[in-house]
Amino acid sequence: MNPRRYGYAVAGLALLLLGGLGVYFSGKLQPYETTIEHGPAPKARQDPYLAAHLFLLDQDRRVTRSESFASMPATNEVLLLLGERSAMTPLQTQRVLEWVSEGGHLVFVAERLWDEHSARSGDLLLDALNLQQHLATDHLPADEAARAIGVKDQPQLTRLYLENEDAPVYLAFDTDYHLYDAGQRAHAWANSAGATHMLQLRHGEGLVTALTDSWIWQNDRIKEYDHAWLLWYLTQDRAVTLAYHGEHDGLFTQLLRHFPEALASLALMLLFATWHFAQRQGPLLPPPDHSRRQLEEHLRASASFLYRHAGPRQSLAMLQQDIQRRARQRHPGFEELAVAEQCRVLATLSRLPLPTIEQVLRPAPAKIGVSDFTRQVAHLQRIRNAL
The missing domain is CATH 3.40.50 (Rossmann fold)
Structure with missing residues (x-):
């Protein structure tokens, strides 16, 4: 059989079947009226x-x-x-x-x-x-x-x-x-x-x-x-x-009754204004990696904190005090020496020139450059290590 004629035959049988089902169910269906109560009007x-x-x-x-x-x-x-x-x-x-x-x-x-x-x-x-x-x-x-x-x-x-x-x-x-x-x-x-x-x-x-x-x-x-x-x-x-x-x-009741759109706009403006002014300034810092717990990082963080909040003079003063404390502990009678004798002892131990020892042990000036601060810190650390 020609495939096209076979398709027409199947379609015709399907239509006849659907028509028969429609006639059968139309005889079974009966119209009726019902009232749906929606309650009082708004x-x-x-x-x-x-x-x-x-x-x-x-x-x-x-x-x-x-x-x-x-x-x-x-x-x-x-x-x-x-x-x-x-x-x-x-x-x-x-x-x-x-x-x-x-x-x-x-x-x-x-x-x-x-x-x-x-x-x-x-x-x-x-x-x-x-x-x-x-x-x-x-x-x-x-x-x-x-x-x-x-x-x-x-x-x-x-x-x-x-x-x-x-x-x-x-x-x-x-x-x-x-x-x-x-x-x-x-x-x-x-x-x-x-x-x-x-x-x-x-x-x-x-x-x-x-x-x-x-x-x-x-x-x-x-x-x-x-x-x-x-x-x-x-x-x-x-x-x-x-x-x-x-x-x-x-x-408020009268405004809500007569100007609901204006009140809604005002509420949205206040919400957005609060959101805007509550934002953080500057970029967000990435979350810290809690697995990094090295001593060097703690020391760097502590030094950075002291430098930002106390200033370079305080950092140099703390190093100078640490040198005096170590010298008293390691060399009894050091505190009884004159300042010049103390400088000569420290110069001998650290092998630094005497003028350098005298300079770094003096109180730091109010303003000190980054290079001078770095150099003095290096000298003080060398003196402390020698003790």
Whole structure:
């Protein structure tokens, strides 16, 4: 058979086989639909009250988000303080309450428990309005507190009764906390089985609503019970300002938020500058060979060290002192001789001219050349060896 025709035949059989397998498996396959949950969107993860924001927009409200108390909203609006207020200053507290007294509606969350010893809670808004927050079991009799603890795992809903309404509004507040109106000014409230979770009172021309928590309006809980309805009821017919943060962000936080690229560039510049100035100056010395341990190398290294740090005068002085010490040891009475007699004795022993002996034993000058230093060292070593 022609090889070309044989190849065509094999290719045709392979195509037929693949076609048959495709028809077989296509009959076995069945299409189906599935939903893959990716969780909340990044915007929802960053904003826990995004659903409440969108809900108010659907009610045709004008919603403004504020992150500080730099400017107060208009007096006919509702201010929702849902964020952390631990850094709220007395001046900011006074400004908010003045805004309420002029006709604003403030909705805020109690953040601190009442302290009986200091007679204050530390929450500036609560203390200014004469409101107190306690643990729910603290104000109950012992038997009722025990029963409340026993049914803690069971859902206990808060009920809000309205005029001209037969059925109450059901809310899932955290039943661990209780609001107490120490000034007896509240005209509306919402209670669970053993605690009060919402108080509403007049303040000047405005209205204040205090809550034990605002979790009922977060993204994952606003759809439950009557949570969305309560948000509509408290803000109806008014524009809304959502304040997520009651304190001013620090300089670094603002720079990080608005200029992250500039901060990253500055950090890289500081890193490279530190690396540059931390470099060694000059070439790196090769690592020493630890196998070289000869006495001559140690002597050379010691002499080089002394020459660099003490100078040539010190080296010559040390040689002269060594000669005097050896002469006293080898020739008793040498130190009692006059200087001229000592020079003659050394000249005789070393066979050097007397003027040379006298010259090398004198103190060295402040500045001495390399050749003179070498010559004097050679003469002194010859005298020392002769001893």
